[in-house]
Amino acid sequence: MRLEDGRLLHWYEWGPAAGTPIIFCTGAAMSGWLGFGTDCLVEHNLRLLAPDRPGLGQSDPHPNKTLASWADDMWQFCAFNRLDPVLTVGFSQGAPFALALAASGLVSAAAIVSGQDDLRHPNLRPLLYPDVEGMLAAIEQDPTKFEQDMAAMATAEGFWDLIIGMSGERDRLLYESPDFATAYRETLQQGFAQGASGYARDLVIAMGDWPLDIEAIAIPVDLWYGRQDTSPVHSPDFGATLAARLQHATLTVAENEGGSILWTQSGDILRQLKSHLPHP
Numbered sequence: 001m002r003l004e005d006g007r008l009l010h011w012y013e014w015g016p017a018a019g020t021p022i023i024f025c026t027g028a029a030m031s032g033w034l035g036f037g038t039d040c041l042v043e044h045n046l047r048l049l050a051p052d053r054p055g056l057g058q059s060d061p062h063p064n065k066t067l068a069s070w071a072d073d074m075w076q077f078c079a080f081n082r083l084d085p086v087l088t089v090g091f092s093q094g095a096p097f098a099l100a101l102a103a104s105g106l107v108s109a110a111a112i113v114s115g116q117d118d119l120r121h122p123n124l125r126p127l128l129y130p131d132v133e134g135m136l137a138a139i140e141q142d143p144t145k146f147e148q149d150m151a152a153m154a155t156a157e158g159f160w161d162l163i164i165g166m167s168g169e170r171d172r173l174l175y176e177s178p179d180f181a182t183a184y185r186e187t188l189q190q191g192f193a194q195g196a197s198g199y200a201r202d203l204v205i206a207m208g209d210w211p212l213d214i215e216a217i218a219i220p221v222d223l224w225y226g227r228q229d230t231s232p233v234h235s236p237d238f239g240a241t242l243a244a245r246l247q248h249a250t251l252t253v254a255e256n257e258g259g260s261i262l263w264t265q266s267g268d269i270l271r272q273l274k275s276h277l278p279h280p
Contacts, residue, residue, distance in 0.1 A: 001076075001077065001080050003073060003076050004076060007054065007059070007060040007061075007062065008058070008059060008060045009051060009052075009054075009059050009060075009073060009076075009077060010032075010051070010052045010057055010058035010059045011032050011049055011050060011051040011052065011077070012031075012032040012033055012035065012049075012050045013047060013048060013049045013050070014035050014038045014041055014047070014048045015038070015041030015042065015045075015046050015047040015048050016041065016042060016045060016046075016047060017047065018045075018047075019041060019042075019044075019045045019046045019047035020045060020046050020047065020085070020087065020274060020277065021046075021047045021049055021078075021081070021083040021086050021087070022046055022047065022048050022049065022086075022087045022088065022089055022270075022273070023049055023050075023051070023074060023077075023078075023086060023087070023088045023089075023098075023101065023107070024036070024048055024049065024050040024051075024088075024089050024091070024094075025053075025088060025089065025090040025091065025094030025095070025097040025098040025101075026050060026053070026091060026094050026187075027091045027092030027093050027094055028092060028093035028159070028199060028202065028203065028206075029056070029154070029156070029159050029188050029191040029192060029196075029199040029202075030056070030187045030188060030190075030191050031052045031056055031057030031058075031187050031190035031191045031193075032049075032050030032051050032052050032057060033050075033057070033186060033187045033190050034050075034183050034184060034186070034187035035048050035050055036048075036089075036091075036262050036263050036266050037263075037266030037267060037269065037270050039266075040266055040267045040270050040271075041270075044270055044271060044274055046270060046274060049077075049081070049083075051073075051074070051077065052190075052191075053065075053070065053097070053198065053202060054069075054070075054073070054198065055194055055197055055198020055199075055201060055202075056190075056191045056192075056193075056194070056198040056199065056202075057190045057191060057193060058190075058193070061194065061197065061198060061201075065198075065201050065202075065205065066205065066211070067096060067097065067100035067205060067210065067211060067212065068100070068104075068211065070097050070100055070101075071100045071101055071103075071104040071106065074101055074104075074106055075104070075106055078106065085107075085108040085277060086101075086106060086107045086108065087107055087108060087109050087110065087111075087273055087274070087276075087277075088101045088102065088106075088107045088109075088110045088111070089110070089111045089112075089113060089262075089269070089273065090110065090111070090112050090113070090115055091113050091114060091115070091262050092113075092114050092115065092116055092231075092234065092259065093116050093202060093203070093206045093233075094115075095112045095115030095116045095117070095206075096116065096118075096205065096206050096210055096212070097206075098110050098111075098112060098115075099112070099210075099212055099214065099217065099221075100212060102217045102219055102221065103212045103213060103214075103216070103217055107219065108219060108276065108277060109219050109220045109221070109222075109273055109276035109277065110219060110220075110221045110222070110273075111221070111222040111223075111224060111269055111272070111273045112221060112222070112223050112224070112239070112242070113224045113261060113262045113269060114224070114225060114226065114229055114231070114234050114258075114259040114260075114261060114262060115223070115225075115234065115235065115239070115242075116206055116207075116233055116234055116235070117234065117235035117236070117237075117239070117241070117242055118210050118214065118242065119132065119136060119207060119233070119236075120136060120208075120209060120210075121241060121245075123237070123241040124235075124236050124237065124241055127236035127237065128232070128236060129232040131232070132232050132233055135207060136207055139204055139207055139208050143204050143208060146204060147200045147201060147203070147204045148200075150196065150199070150200035150203055150204075151195065151196045151197045151199075151200035152196070153196075154192070154196035154199055154200060155192060155196065156185070156188040156189045156191065156192040159188055159192075159199075160184070160185055160188055163175065163184075164176065166230060166231050166232065166233075167230060167231070167258070167259065168228050168229070168230035168258055169228070170226065170228035170229075170256070170257065170258035170260070171228070171229070171230075171258035171259050171260045174260045174263060174264065175260065180263075207233075214242070214245045214246060215245050215246070215247070216247075217246055217247060218247050218248065219248065219276075220248045220249075220250070220276040221246050221248065221249050221250070222249075222250045222252070222269070222272050222273055223239040223242060223243055223246075223249055223250065223251045223252065224252050224254070224261055224262075224265070224269055225238040225239050225251075225252070225253045225254070225261070226253070226254050226256075226257030226258040226259060226260070226261040227253055227254065227255045227256070227257070228255075228256065228257060228258040229257075229258045229259040229261075230258070230259075231259050234259060238253045239251050239253065250272070
């Protein structure tokens with residue numbers, strides 16, 4: 001579709017056309033090509049729509065992408081596709097983008113899965129790994145330089161190596177399985193199809209100050225984390241602080257799951273998310 005400013009917005013979708021729509025805010029550097037829970041969508045009458053964020057995949061870049069501009073794009077997307085009511089799922093770096101939809105009033109409920117937290121929150125910043133703290137400090141000092149440096153050096157192959165290097169045993173079982181590894185690497189190749197500028201911009205957005213009033217979000221928000229998730233950029237306290245900040249949060253921390261809980265517990269995540277809507 002063409003947005004009001006002429007940019008092309010591209011997306012992927014699965015499930016019945018008349019199903020309850022879910023906007024999937026994908027993880028870092030991912031196009032919308034790799035979905036989740038696709039074998040559960042017919043059962044729950046859900047339609048999963050995964051846009052390529054601006055500058056990733058086949059969506060045109062935004063000259064000054066922000067969480068607010070993303071929310072505006074998604075309002076236009078929902079109007080174009082006549083989506084109402086709408087749910088959202090944010091995975092990993094997609095978390096602040098999903099929360100931006102919640103804060104804008106677009107969605108009726110949200111699920112944050114292995115979500116990157118608001119790492120600048122005073123409860124969380126002391127818990128960060130030194131490398132992550134260094135990234136936050138670099139963004140504070142000169143966000144433009146940080147973004148340019150990341151855009152010049154990041155690649156799909158390098159990012160895949162980073163994911164595997166940060167993943168614990170539980171997640172590597174899935175991520176390194178042949179079929180899934182092929183699919184994940186494909187979605188990263190698509191994410192970097194226009195270069196790394198789209199990813200670099202998302203990184204600064206997600207690790208910078210969130211211009212969101214988290215405490216004012218009044219819709220139900222499900223938080224899903226796996227205790228075996230070893231990523232240093234998700235949530236240092238597995239969503240405890242974020243759950244306390246939200247008005248209506250349900251926090252699930254699965255002891256034997258990792259960051260890949262999005263794919264290993266898809267059915268439960270989708271079932272709980274849809275349960276927040278009134279039954280017809």
